[in-house]
Amino acid sequence: MILDRTAADIAAAVRAREASAAEIAEAALSRAEERNVAIGAYLSVVADVARAHARKVDERIAAGESLPLAGVPLAVKDNMCLAGTRTTAGSKILANWIAPYTATAVQRLLDAGALPIGKANLDEFAMGSSCENSALGKTHNPWDLSRVPGGSSGGSTAAVASAMATIALGSDTGGSIREPAAFCGVVGFKPTYGRISRYGLIAFASSLDQIGPIAKTVEDAALVYDAMAGKDPCDATSVDRAVEATERSTRDNLRGLRIGIVKEFGLEALEPAVRAVYEAAYRDLERLGAELVEVSLPTADYGVATYYLIAPAECSSNLARYDGVRFGARVDRPSLTDMYLRTRGAGFGAEVKRRVMLGTYALSSGYYDAYYVRAQKARTLIAADFARAFEACDVIACPAAASPAFEFNAKADPVSMYLMDYYTIPMSLAGLPSLSVPCGYAEPPGGTQPLPLGLELSAPLFAERLLLGVAHAYERATGHARKRALPAIAASAVAS
């Protein structure tokens, strides 16, 4: 089945006219219909848009164009605008909002030949680590339907893991691509802040939000990144700096590279089965020729606290526009203030309200210096720690998450949920390129089967090429993603 191949293979087949985009679109749409009931990866399937784009792609191929993502089924996280489609950010307040324009990153993938199949579920406004904060749907981990897919890009990672899409777009603010990629056994890549336009990405925390690819392989992630990266005149924070094509950055060994193992991220506290997987992963890196060096990130421990001041502060302002006046849901009331309060009270979920309140408080007169300004200083220190660490190593390796996917409702306490991003937040605060690549399986306590884990690799600013090269060498040598089939999907495939 062509849908089970990689994006690189599918695009090559379409370019060689061995398959048409139209038939791939139909196959992907019928698979979405078949599998989405159990997985819940998509909030909406955009069949008309998929078919229209497929026709265009076939015309362009017939006209002799060479499209890097020709006919590749794409899942778009539902906080990215796709003109004419419902774009909800997983929130009741935007449940019926139709985007009148298309996000730059999405447009660039469409231009490269990708076929948008559906809008993927997420934690409301990308705030969460399990997709449980979505107000509009429940997404299940394809490896174990009783568990979460991770978040906030859980719909995107579940769509790729269940092969309802070959590639997906996620957004990562503090780990929202990397953690769900680890939980779903796929590759999730957050490029350097500024590499990919945020225009059309519904903002959570503007100084941290970054769009990135989710794919089955590192090579596919590189293909998607190459199609999206680069300056966008519509995003003043996008970086005007040459993007090196990463597609050909693939390498098969790590000789001559120093890989930093973070002293403060010791594996001692992890479950023994999880710890064993990471120890093996580090040994594999060494086996491939890398020199493992210990590096220190003394301020990384403050990452979560720092993040939970900066991100809520920005979100309290970014989410002000959902006021019922111009678009989105409105609860009508005779007085303006009452309309605002009722609309936002009814439209936002508990986690969004919590963060808006935290952020409003952190920016308030009299608290601004004590909270927001200090958090910005801490952020600078964390970035400086990374800069120092990268004097001693080329790439940093660490776990993407402390455990495999957990069961629904297992993290009812918000702080325990926040700590899921312990390993991913520091890189976000420093703006670094960082990815999660499958690195093995561990059976969680009380679990019934081994679940995937992700190795997080992070590089200096703008060193995407190096980062993807390292990840590719590791993936090629270990092949963890190919070692096990999806039990849940296997069952559903049998059922169909």
Added chain:
Amino acid sequence: MSAVATAYEAVMGIECHVELKTETKMFCGCRNVFGAEPNTNVCPVCLGLPGALPVPNRLALELLVKAGLAFGAEVPAFSKFDRKNYFYPDMPKDYQISQYDMPLTLGGAVRYWLADGTQRSCRLTRIHLEEDTGKSTHAGSHDGRIAGSTHSLVDFNRAGVPLMECVSEPDIRTAAEAVAYLEALKRTFVALGVSDVKMEEGSLRCDVNLSLRPVGASEYGTKTEIKNMNSFNSVARAIESEIARQTAILEGGGRIVLETRGWDEHAGTTHSMRSKEQAHDYRYFPDPDLAPIEFDPGDVERLKRELGSLPYERLERMIGADKLRVEQAHQIVDAPGLYEYYAAAAGLSGKPQATVNFVLGDLSRLANETQTPVFSCGLVPEGLAEIVALTEDGTINSKTAKDLISRVWVEGGSPRAIVSAEGLGQVSDASAIDAIVAEVLAANAKTADDYRAGKTKVMGFLVGQVMKASRGKANPTLAEERLRAHLA
């Protein structure tokens, strides 16, 4: 023992919001024009739609910096945009992109003249850039006010228009100073092409902060902020009204309340809008969507060169060196192209007052009648300088000057050459005039008798007859003198 009433002086600072004259809005590509159909110049960015991002308009930044440089302001190397957070239905994002603690320009001073020729200066605190809001219209109430309205309509065409906020130090003392200060701002912004500065279209809005203190005191009194004036005249009236209100309170032993007051044009009074205790906490923080703004010294030097000759420099020359009346100097500076014409003609003739009289008199009249600007008519500054010289030395009389101006305005050419070729020089030879006077008196014997009988008013008629008989060339002063002599 007699009670002496305390004399108070007013202390005022003015905050002006000025819409910049750019093709497009501050953070998007929508057109910046006044008067379009509501909600036609809008896009995802200026509507604050989910996912939209602002991109700064470089031209707006440069226009603002030029405005600052025109007043001698400092341009810091770094500046940044901040978000000012508050909920309002005509503000699309429910925050306004503004500048909090690092404005584009700092300091500077506005120099201006009062009608009596005295020069004043008002220091500027800062000028910063922000985006304008949309415009709310309240429907269903009889007077367009929000009170009693049934619904409100919002037009977002104005949302995102670049807005310059110019904050002054409390250097203004009278309503006349306030108006002269505002006129100086307007004159400068128009000259630089920074803004149209039309209060009636809302492209200039100003708030006056006003307090009173006993004359001679150095501490400030409690201030009020006055809003909603829609013309310079209403600014003056609002200030007079507020000074009277505060004076009455202080004289009655009362205290001024720190508050914002709205000017009511019809009532001619201010009314309380809100007290400062209800002030918002705007939760300013740096806008993470926008990088810090950098102006390197090269940019600043280039913008300085682009300023050209500034209105206050022109006024300084006309009022200071040329000794013209302030009102005339303002008229010259405020009309496009007139100053350059005046300066060239006055430089050639060396007679500024005579030159300005012609420019604001005959030339402005002709410009108006023919709908031709003075600087593109047939009478070039050299020609006007000739006319000034011919008039001043008595070669031609004012009637001839007027006729010449009208003629050369259309035909071009040198007035001096025409005068000499056509013998238009006035006749100042007493014997030649005497001959004409004798003719005129002979032909108007009855009128001459009337004059002799005491009806001296007929002199004007007789002078006119002499002028007519001389085909306009007689020196009218001499003609009258000779008529008197003959009639004595």
